Amino acid sequence: MLAFQLHQLQEIDTGRDRLQAEIRALEARLADRSAIEAAGQAVAAAKVTLERARQALRAAEAEAESVRQKIRRTEQTLYGGQVRNPKELQDLQREAEALKRLLAVKEDAQLEAMLAAEEAENAFRAAETRLNALQEERLQQEARWNGDLATHRQRLATLDQRRQHLTTTLPGDALNTYERLRQSRGGLAVATVTEGACDACGAPLTPDLLRAARSPDTLAFCRTCKRILYIP
Numbered sequence: 001m002l003a004f005q006l007h008q009l010q011e012i013d014t015g016r017d018r019l020q021a022e023i024r025a026l027e028a029r030l031a032d033r034s035a036i037e038a039a040g041q042a043v044a045a046a047k048v049t050l051e052r053a054r055q056a057l058r059a060a061e062a063e064a065e066s067v068r069q070k071i072r073r074t075e076q077t078l079y080g081g082q083v084r085n086p087k088e089l090q091d092l093q094r095e096a097e098a099l100k101r102l103l104a105v106k107e108d109a110q111l112e113a114m115l116a117a118e119e120a121e122n123a124f125r126a127a128e129t130r131l132n133a134l135q136e137e138r139l140q141q142e143a144r145w146n147g148d149l150a151t152h153r154q155r156l157a158t159l160d161q162r163r164q165h166l167t168t169t170l171p172g173d174a175l176n177t178y179e180r181l182r183q184s185r186g187g188l189a190v191a192t193v194t195e196g197a198c199d200a201c202g203a204p205l206t207p208d209l210l211r212a213a214r215s216p217d218t219l220a221f222c223r224t225c226k227r228i229l230y231i232p
């Protein structure tokens, strides 16, 4: 009877251990927002890159436009009819040609800046999409985890009540022995006997020990692992 009660207590405690481990794991998952935070940081970084790329594009556009204006001014002077000196006209012609070569360089730079800005825009959108997907997934996960957490906590409360009720009916020294063994034996204080052997360590039991384990009011212990023996 005593071994049976301690076996029941062991079942309750094993269940409590498992629930507590699951509750801790769920709480850790709920507390860990690192994936979302990393995705949020990626969006912020992509936004900075995009803003810089847009700035660079505006600067490249302004530079090209400034060269175009210089070309227009030079050509206006060149074809305006006010300059007639051939040497001056030749200089203006050369200047216009040099400016056109410069414009080609500036337009290449502008095109590159445009491509870079497009790329940065795409990277920013992709980072945002990823963050949104993670946030949506997280909401669903949190709902599920919180649901599981509530269920586990409720089950744990039920087991706590059953444990409290059971321990009030147990003699203090048996309970102390049980608690001590549970601490020193990885949470398992009571071993079931199956086919004449200890279930916890596998050691076979002598006939004397088997008889002792059947006693209703004294406890018998496995000689190998020292756990309380319980014969179903």
Ligand SMILES: [Zn+2]
Pocket (backbone or CB within 6 Å): 191, 198, 199, 200, 201, 202, 203, 222, 223, 224, 225, 226, 227
């Ligand atoms: Zn054993």
